[in-house]
Amino acid sequence: MSDPKHLLLDAALPHVPFDGWTEATFKAAVSDSSIEPTVARAVCPRGAVDLAVAYHQQGDTQMLAALKSADLNEMRFRDRIAHAVRLRLEAVEDKEAVRRATTLFALPHHAPEGAKLIWATVDQIWNALGDTSDDFNWYSKRMTLSGVYSATVLFWLGDTSEGHAATWAFLDRRIDNVMQIEKVKAQVNKNPALSKLMAGPNWLMGRIKPPARFSKGDFPGSWTAPRD
Structure with a gap:
Protein backbone atom coordinates (compact mmCIF):
# COMPACT_ATOMS: atom_id res chain seq x y z
CA MET A 1 0.00 0.00 0.00
CA SER A 2 1.34 3.44 -0.93
CA ASP A 3 2.37 5.85 1.79
CA PRO A 4 -0.58 8.24 2.41
CA LYS A 5 1.80 11.18 2.79
CA HIS A 6 3.36 10.48 -0.61
CA LEU A 7 -0.09 10.25 -2.18
CA LEU A 8 -1.07 13.54 -0.59
CA LEU A 9 2.15 15.19 -1.77
CA ASP A 10 1.62 14.03 -5.35
CA ALA A 11 -1.95 15.33 -5.24
CA ALA A 12 -0.87 18.64 -3.70
CA LEU A 13 1.87 19.59 -6.15
CA PRO A 14 -0.44 20.68 -9.03
CA HIS A 15 -2.17 23.08 -6.62
CA VAL A 16 0.96 24.58 -5.05
CA PRO A 17 1.78 27.03 -7.89
CA PHE A 18 -1.66 28.60 -7.47
CA ASP A 19 -2.41 28.33 -3.75
CA GLY A 20 1.02 27.79 -2.22
CA TRP A 21 1.63 25.41 0.67
CA THR A 22 -1.65 26.39 2.30
CA GLU A 23 -4.68 24.82 3.88
CA ALA A 24 -6.51 25.22 0.57
CA THR A 25 -3.86 23.09 -1.12
CA PHE A 26 -4.00 20.51 1.65
CA LYS A 27 -7.78 20.18 1.38
CA ALA A 28 -7.53 19.86 -2.39
CA ALA A 29 -4.89 17.16 -1.98
CA VAL A 30 -7.12 15.24 0.42
CA SER A 31 -9.99 15.43 -2.04
CA ASP A 32 -7.93 14.53 -5.10
CA SER A 33 -6.11 11.64 -3.43
CA SER A 34 -9.29 10.19 -1.90
CA ILE A 35 -7.43 9.85 1.40
CA GLU A 36 -9.73 9.89 4.41
CA PRO A 37 -9.49 13.33 6.08
CA THR A 38 -8.76 11.75 9.46
CA VAL A 39 -5.89 9.73 7.96
CA ALA A 40 -4.56 12.77 6.11
CA ARG A 41 -4.56 14.84 9.30
CA ALA A 42 -2.91 12.01 11.20
CA VAL A 43 0.06 11.81 8.82
CA CYS A 44 0.18 15.60 8.31
CA PRO A 45 -0.91 17.26 11.57
CA ARG A 46 0.22 20.67 10.26
CA GLY A 47 -1.41 20.15 6.90
CA ALA A 48 0.46 21.63 3.94
CA VAL A 49 3.45 22.55 6.09
CA ASP A 50 4.17 18.86 6.61
CA LEU A 51 3.76 18.30 2.87
CA ALA A 52 6.28 21.08 2.16
CA VAL A 53 8.72 19.41 4.53
CA ALA A 54 8.13 16.06 2.80
CA TYR A 55 8.71 17.70 -0.58
CA HIS A 56 12.08 19.06 0.53
CA GLN A 57 13.10 15.73 2.04
CA GLN A 58 12.09 13.94 -1.15
CA GLY A 59 14.52 16.17 -3.05
CA ASP A 60 17.28 15.27 -0.59
CA THR A 61 16.62 11.57 -1.19
CA GLN A 62 16.81 12.03 -4.95
CA MET A 63 20.05 14.00 -4.61
CA LEU A 64 21.68 11.28 -2.52
CA ALA A 65 20.67 8.61 -5.04
CA ALA A 66 22.16 10.65 -7.90
CA LEU A 67 25.28 11.40 -5.86
CA LYS A 68 25.78 7.73 -5.06
CA SER A 69 25.73 6.80 -8.76
CA ALA A 70 27.98 9.70 -9.83
CA ASP A 71 31.66 9.18 -10.61
CA LEU A 72 33.43 11.64 -8.31
CA ASN A 73 36.91 10.10 -8.42
CA GLU A 74 38.34 12.56 -10.94
CA MET A 75 36.80 15.63 -9.27
CA ARG A 76 38.52 18.02 -6.93
CA PHE A 77 36.81 18.10 -3.56
CA ARG A 78 35.40 21.60 -4.12
CA ASP A 79 33.92 20.32 -7.40
CA ARG A 80 32.31 17.41 -5.58
CA ILE A 81 30.56 19.86 -3.28
CA ALA A 82 29.40 21.97 -6.21
CA HIS A 83 28.17 18.86 -8.01
CA ALA A 84 26.17 17.77 -4.95
CA VAL A 85 24.46 21.16 -4.68
CA ARG A 86 23.73 21.10 -8.40
CA LEU A 87 22.23 17.61 -8.14
CA ARG A 88 20.01 18.85 -5.31
CA LEU A 89 18.62 21.67 -7.44
CA GLU A 90 18.29 19.48 -10.51
CA ALA A 91 16.09 17.14 -8.46
CA VAL A 92 13.44 19.87 -8.50
CA GLU A 93 10.85 19.39 -11.22
CA ASP A 94 8.76 22.46 -10.38
CA LYS A 95 10.66 25.61 -9.43
CA GLU A 96 7.42 27.28 -8.32
CA ALA A 97 6.98 24.66 -5.59
CA VAL A 98 10.36 25.67 -4.18
CA ARG A 99 9.54 29.35 -4.53
CA ARG A 100 6.36 28.86 -2.55
CA ALA A 101 8.22 26.80 0.06
CA THR A 102 10.82 29.56 0.39
CA THR A 103 8.02 32.02 1.11
CA LEU A 104 6.45 29.63 3.63
CA PHE A 105 9.66 29.00 5.57
CA ALA A 106 10.53 32.69 5.57
CA LEU A 107 7.57 33.29 7.90
CA PRO A 108 8.79 33.79 11.49
CA HIS A 109 6.86 30.86 12.94
CA HIS A 110 8.14 28.49 10.23
CA ALA A 111 11.68 29.85 9.91
CA PRO A 112 13.17 27.34 12.42
CA GLU A 113 11.74 24.49 10.34
CA GLY A 114 13.24 25.97 7.19
CA ALA A 115 16.65 26.33 8.82
CA LYS A 116 16.43 22.74 10.02
CA LEU A 117 15.71 21.51 6.50
CA ILE A 118 18.66 23.38 5.00
CA TRP A 119 20.95 22.09 7.75
CA ALA A 120 19.76 18.52 7.08
CA THR A 121 20.45 18.94 3.35
CA VAL A 122 24.02 20.13 3.77
CA ASP A 123 24.65 17.58 6.52
CA GLN A 124 23.66 14.81 4.12
CA ILE A 125 25.95 16.29 1.46
CA TRP A 126 28.94 16.32 3.81
CA ASN A 127 28.20 12.81 5.06
CA ALA A 128 27.84 11.49 1.51
CA LEU A 129 31.20 13.05 0.61
CA GLY A 130 32.87 11.27 3.52
CA ASP A 131 33.25 14.03 6.10
CA THR A 132 34.83 12.64 9.27
CA SER A 133 35.35 15.85 11.25
CA ASP A 134 34.66 15.41 14.97
CA ASP A 135 35.20 18.90 16.39
CA PHE A 136 34.07 22.46 15.69
CA ASN A 137 34.90 21.91 12.01
CA TRP A 138 31.81 19.68 11.84
CA TYR A 139 29.71 22.77 12.55
CA SER A 140 31.73 25.27 10.52
CA LEU A 157 14.86 30.95 -8.37
CA GLY A 158 15.40 34.10 -10.43
CA ASP A 159 17.70 32.56 -13.04
CA THR A 160 16.34 32.45 -16.59
CA SER A 161 19.63 31.55 -18.32
CA GLU A 162 19.76 28.50 -20.56
CA GLY A 163 20.35 25.36 -18.52
CA HIS A 164 20.73 27.57 -15.44
CA ALA A 165 24.29 28.30 -16.53
CA ALA A 166 24.30 31.54 -14.52
CA THR A 167 23.38 29.63 -11.37
CA TRP A 168 26.22 27.14 -11.75
CA ALA A 169 28.66 30.00 -12.32
CA PHE A 170 27.30 31.73 -9.21
CA LEU A 171 27.71 28.52 -7.22
CA ASP A 172 31.33 28.16 -8.36
CA ARG A 173 32.08 31.74 -7.27
CA ARG A 174 30.58 31.17 -3.83
CA ILE A 175 32.62 28.00 -3.33
CA ASP A 176 35.75 29.81 -4.51
CA ASN A 177 35.06 32.44 -1.83
CA VAL A 178 34.88 29.70 0.79
CA MET A 179 38.11 28.12 -0.44
CA GLN A 180 39.87 31.48 -0.10
CA ILE A 181 38.79 31.58 3.55
CA GLU A 182 40.20 28.10 4.04
CA LYS A 183 43.50 29.20 2.53
CA VAL A 184 43.70 32.11 4.97
CA LYS A 185 43.02 29.73 7.86
CA ALA A 186 45.81 27.45 6.65
CA GLN A 187 48.22 30.38 6.42
CA VAL A 188 47.34 31.43 9.97
CA ASN A 189 48.07 27.93 11.25
CA LYS A 190 51.45 27.93 9.49
CA ASN A 191 52.48 31.29 10.97
CA PRO A 192 54.15 30.64 14.37
CA ALA A 193 53.14 33.96 15.90
CA LEU A 194 49.51 33.78 14.73
CA SER A 195 49.32 30.10 15.60
CA LYS A 196 50.40 30.88 19.14
CA LEU A 197 47.85 33.69 19.34
CA MET A 198 45.08 31.33 18.21
CA ALA A 199 46.15 28.49 20.51
CA GLY A 200 43.48 29.34 23.12
CA PRO A 201 40.52 29.67 20.71
CA ASN A 202 41.67 26.56 18.82
CA TRP A 203 41.85 24.57 22.04
CA LEU A 204 38.36 25.76 22.98
CA MET A 205 36.88 24.84 19.60
CA GLY A 206 38.64 21.49 19.76
CA ARG A 207 36.59 20.61 22.84
CA ILE A 208 33.31 21.08 20.95
CA LYS A 209 32.02 17.81 19.52
CA PRO A 210 29.36 17.12 16.87
CA PRO A 211 26.14 15.27 17.67
CA ALA A 212 26.64 11.58 18.35
CA ARG A 213 25.33 9.97 15.19
CA PHE A 214 23.51 7.20 17.03
CA SER A 215 22.42 9.04 20.16
CA LYS A 216 19.07 10.80 20.24
CA GLY A 217 20.00 12.62 23.42
CA ASP A 218 23.15 14.29 22.09
CA PHE A 219 21.92 17.19 20.00
CA PRO A 220 23.08 19.73 18.97
CA GLY A 221 26.45 18.53 20.22
CA SER A 222 28.57 17.84 23.22
CA TRP A 223 31.38 19.31 25.24
CA THR A 224 34.42 17.29 26.14
CA ALA A 225 35.54 18.30 29.61
CA PRO A 226 39.32 18.67 30.01
CA ARG A 227 40.97 15.92 32.01
CA ASP A 228 42.67 16.70 35.27
Whole structure:
Protein backbone atom coordinates (compact mmCIF):
# COMPACT_ATOMS: atom_id res chain seq x y z
CA MET A 1 0.00 0.00 0.00
CA SER A 2 1.34 3.44 -0.93
CA ASP A 3 2.37 5.85 1.79
CA PRO A 4 -0.58 8.24 2.41
CA LYS A 5 1.80 11.18 2.79
CA HIS A 6 3.36 10.48 -0.61
CA LEU A 7 -0.09 10.25 -2.18
CA LEU A 8 -1.07 13.54 -0.59
CA LEU A 9 2.15 15.19 -1.77
CA ASP A 10 1.62 14.03 -5.35
CA ALA A 11 -1.95 15.33 -5.24
CA ALA A 12 -0.87 18.64 -3.70
CA LEU A 13 1.87 19.59 -6.15
CA PRO A 14 -0.44 20.68 -9.03
CA HIS A 15 -2.17 23.08 -6.62
CA VAL A 16 0.96 24.58 -5.05
CA PRO A 17 1.78 27.03 -7.89
CA PHE A 18 -1.66 28.60 -7.47
CA ASP A 19 -2.41 28.33 -3.75
CA GLY A 20 1.02 27.79 -2.22
CA TRP A 21 1.63 25.41 0.67
CA THR A 22 -1.65 26.39 2.30
CA GLU A 23 -4.68 24.82 3.88
CA ALA A 24 -6.51 25.22 0.57
CA THR A 25 -3.86 23.09 -1.12
CA PHE A 26 -4.00 20.51 1.65
CA LYS A 27 -7.78 20.18 1.38
CA ALA A 28 -7.53 19.86 -2.39
CA ALA A 29 -4.89 17.16 -1.98
CA VAL A 30 -7.12 15.24 0.42
CA SER A 31 -9.99 15.43 -2.04
CA ASP A 32 -7.93 14.53 -5.10
CA SER A 33 -6.11 11.64 -3.43
CA SER A 34 -9.29 10.19 -1.90
CA ILE A 35 -7.43 9.85 1.40
CA GLU A 36 -9.73 9.89 4.41
CA PRO A 37 -9.49 13.33 6.08
CA THR A 38 -8.76 11.75 9.46
CA VAL A 39 -5.89 9.73 7.96
CA ALA A 40 -4.56 12.77 6.11
CA ARG A 41 -4.56 14.84 9.30
CA ALA A 42 -2.91 12.01 11.20
CA VAL A 43 0.06 11.81 8.82
CA CYS A 44 0.18 15.60 8.31
CA PRO A 45 -0.91 17.26 11.57
CA ARG A 46 0.22 20.67 10.26
CA GLY A 47 -1.41 20.15 6.90
CA ALA A 48 0.46 21.63 3.94
CA VAL A 49 3.45 22.55 6.09
CA ASP A 50 4.17 18.86 6.61
CA LEU A 51 3.76 18.30 2.87
CA ALA A 52 6.28 21.08 2.16
CA VAL A 53 8.72 19.41 4.53
CA ALA A 54 8.13 16.06 2.80
CA TYR A 55 8.71 17.70 -0.58
CA HIS A 56 12.08 19.06 0.53
CA GLN A 57 13.10 15.73 2.04
CA GLN A 58 12.09 13.94 -1.15
CA GLY A 59 14.52 16.17 -3.05
CA ASP A 60 17.28 15.27 -0.59
CA THR A 61 16.62 11.57 -1.19
CA GLN A 62 16.81 12.03 -4.95
CA MET A 63 20.05 14.00 -4.61
CA LEU A 64 21.68 11.28 -2.52
CA ALA A 65 20.67 8.61 -5.04
CA ALA A 66 22.16 10.65 -7.90
CA LEU A 67 25.28 11.40 -5.86
CA LYS A 68 25.78 7.73 -5.06
CA SER A 69 25.73 6.80 -8.76
CA ALA A 70 27.98 9.70 -9.83
CA ASP A 71 31.66 9.18 -10.61
CA LEU A 72 33.43 11.64 -8.31
CA ASN A 73 36.91 10.10 -8.42
CA GLU A 74 38.34 12.56 -10.94
CA MET A 75 36.80 15.63 -9.27
CA ARG A 76 38.52 18.02 -6.93
CA PHE A 77 36.81 18.10 -3.56
CA ARG A 78 35.40 21.60 -4.12
CA ASP A 79 33.92 20.32 -7.40
CA ARG A 80 32.31 17.41 -5.58
CA ILE A 81 30.56 19.86 -3.28
CA ALA A 82 29.40 21.97 -6.21
CA HIS A 83 28.17 18.86 -8.01
CA ALA A 84 26.17 17.77 -4.95
CA VAL A 85 24.46 21.16 -4.68
CA ARG A 86 23.73 21.10 -8.40
CA LEU A 87 22.23 17.61 -8.14
CA ARG A 88 20.01 18.85 -5.31
CA LEU A 89 18.62 21.67 -7.44
CA GLU A 90 18.29 19.48 -10.51
CA ALA A 91 16.09 17.14 -8.46
CA VAL A 92 13.44 19.87 -8.50
CA GLU A 93 10.85 19.39 -11.22
CA ASP A 94 8.76 22.46 -10.38
CA LYS A 95 10.66 25.61 -9.43
CA GLU A 96 7.42 27.28 -8.32
CA ALA A 97 6.98 24.66 -5.59
CA VAL A 98 10.36 25.67 -4.18
CA ARG A 99 9.54 29.35 -4.53
CA ARG A 100 6.36 28.86 -2.55
CA ALA A 101 8.22 26.80 0.06
CA THR A 102 10.82 29.56 0.39
CA THR A 103 8.02 32.02 1.11
CA LEU A 104 6.45 29.63 3.63
CA PHE A 105 9.66 29.00 5.57
CA ALA A 106 10.53 32.69 5.57
CA LEU A 107 7.57 33.29 7.90
CA PRO A 108 8.79 33.79 11.49
CA HIS A 109 6.86 30.86 12.94
CA HIS A 110 8.14 28.49 10.23
CA ALA A 111 11.68 29.85 9.91
CA PRO A 112 13.17 27.34 12.42
CA GLU A 113 11.74 24.49 10.34
CA GLY A 114 13.24 25.97 7.19
CA ALA A 115 16.65 26.33 8.82
CA LYS A 116 16.43 22.74 10.02
CA LEU A 117 15.71 21.51 6.50
CA ILE A 118 18.66 23.38 5.00
CA TRP A 119 20.95 22.09 7.75
CA ALA A 120 19.76 18.52 7.08
CA THR A 121 20.45 18.94 3.35
CA VAL A 122 24.02 20.13 3.77
CA ASP A 123 24.65 17.58 6.52
CA GLN A 124 23.66 14.81 4.12
CA ILE A 125 25.95 16.29 1.46
CA TRP A 126 28.94 16.32 3.81
CA ASN A 127 28.20 12.81 5.06
CA ALA A 128 27.84 11.49 1.51
CA LEU A 129 31.20 13.05 0.61
CA GLY A 130 32.87 11.27 3.52
CA ASP A 131 33.25 14.03 6.10
CA THR A 132 34.83 12.64 9.27
CA SER A 133 35.35 15.85 11.25
CA ASP A 134 34.66 15.41 14.97
CA ASP A 135 35.20 18.90 16.39
CA PHE A 136 34.07 22.46 15.69
CA ASN A 137 34.90 21.91 12.01
CA TRP A 138 31.81 19.68 11.84
CA TYR A 139 29.71 22.77 12.55
CA SER A 140 31.73 25.27 10.52
CA LYS A 141 31.55 23.12 7.38
CA ARG A 142 27.79 22.85 7.63
CA MET A 143 27.28 26.51 8.50
CA THR A 144 29.40 27.58 5.54
CA LEU A 145 27.68 25.24 3.08
CA SER A 146 24.27 26.29 4.42
CA GLY A 147 25.10 29.86 3.42
CA VAL A 148 26.33 28.78 -0.01
CA TYR A 149 23.31 26.55 -0.58
CA SER A 150 20.77 29.18 0.55
CA ALA A 151 22.31 31.91 -1.60
CA THR A 152 22.45 29.59 -4.61
CA VAL A 153 18.79 28.60 -4.23
CA LEU A 154 17.71 32.26 -4.14
CA PHE A 155 19.81 33.03 -7.24
CA TRP A 156 18.46 29.92 -9.00
CA LEU A 157 14.86 30.95 -8.37
CA GLY A 158 15.40 34.10 -10.43
CA ASP A 159 17.70 32.56 -13.04
CA THR A 160 16.34 32.45 -16.59
CA SER A 161 19.63 31.55 -18.32
CA GLU A 162 19.76 28.50 -20.56
CA GLY A 163 20.35 25.36 -18.52
CA HIS A 164 20.73 27.57 -15.44
CA ALA A 165 24.29 28.30 -16.53
CA ALA A 166 24.30 31.54 -14.52
CA THR A 167 23.38 29.63 -11.37
CA TRP A 168 26.22 27.14 -11.75
CA ALA A 169 28.66 30.00 -12.32
CA PHE A 170 27.30 31.73 -9.21
CA LEU A 171 27.71 28.52 -7.22
CA ASP A 172 31.33 28.16 -8.36
CA ARG A 173 32.08 31.74 -7.27
CA ARG A 174 30.58 31.17 -3.83
CA ILE A 175 32.62 28.00 -3.33
CA ASP A 176 35.75 29.81 -4.51
CA ASN A 177 35.06 32.44 -1.83
CA VAL A 178 34.88 29.70 0.79
CA MET A 179 38.11 28.12 -0.44
CA GLN A 180 39.87 31.48 -0.10
CA ILE A 181 38.79 31.58 3.55
CA GLU A 182 40.20 28.10 4.04
CA LYS A 183 43.50 29.20 2.53
CA VAL A 184 43.70 32.11 4.97
CA LYS A 185 43.02 29.73 7.86
CA ALA A 186 45.81 27.45 6.65
CA GLN A 187 48.22 30.38 6.42
CA VAL A 188 47.34 31.43 9.97
CA ASN A 189 48.07 27.93 11.25
CA LYS A 190 51.45 27.93 9.49
CA ASN A 191 52.48 31.29 10.97
CA PRO A 192 54.15 30.64 14.37
CA ALA A 193 53.14 33.96 15.90
CA LEU A 194 49.51 33.78 14.73
CA SER A 195 49.32 30.10 15.60
CA LYS A 196 50.40 30.88 19.14
CA LEU A 197 47.85 33.69 19.34
CA MET A 198 45.08 31.33 18.21
CA ALA A 199 46.15 28.49 20.51
CA GLY A 200 43.48 29.34 23.12
CA PRO A 201 40.52 29.67 20.71
CA ASN A 202 41.67 26.56 18.82
CA TRP A 203 41.85 24.57 22.04
CA LEU A 204 38.36 25.76 22.98
CA MET A 205 36.88 24.84 19.60
CA GLY A 206 38.64 21.49 19.76
CA ARG A 207 36.59 20.61 22.84
CA ILE A 208 33.31 21.08 20.95
CA LYS A 209 32.02 17.81 19.52
CA PRO A 210 29.36 17.12 16.87
CA PRO A 211 26.14 15.27 17.67
CA ALA A 212 26.64 11.58 18.35
CA ARG A 213 25.33 9.97 15.19
CA PHE A 214 23.51 7.20 17.03
CA SER A 215 22.42 9.04 20.16
CA LYS A 216 19.07 10.80 20.24
CA GLY A 217 20.00 12.62 23.42
CA ASP A 218 23.15 14.29 22.09
CA PHE A 219 21.92 17.19 20.00
CA PRO A 220 23.08 19.73 18.97
CA GLY A 221 26.45 18.53 20.22
CA SER A 222 28.57 17.84 23.22
CA TRP A 223 31.38 19.31 25.24
CA THR A 224 34.42 17.29 26.14
CA ALA A 225 35.54 18.30 29.61
CA PRO A 226 39.32 18.67 30.01
CA ARG A 227 40.97 15.92 32.01
CA ASP A 228 42.67 16.70 35.27
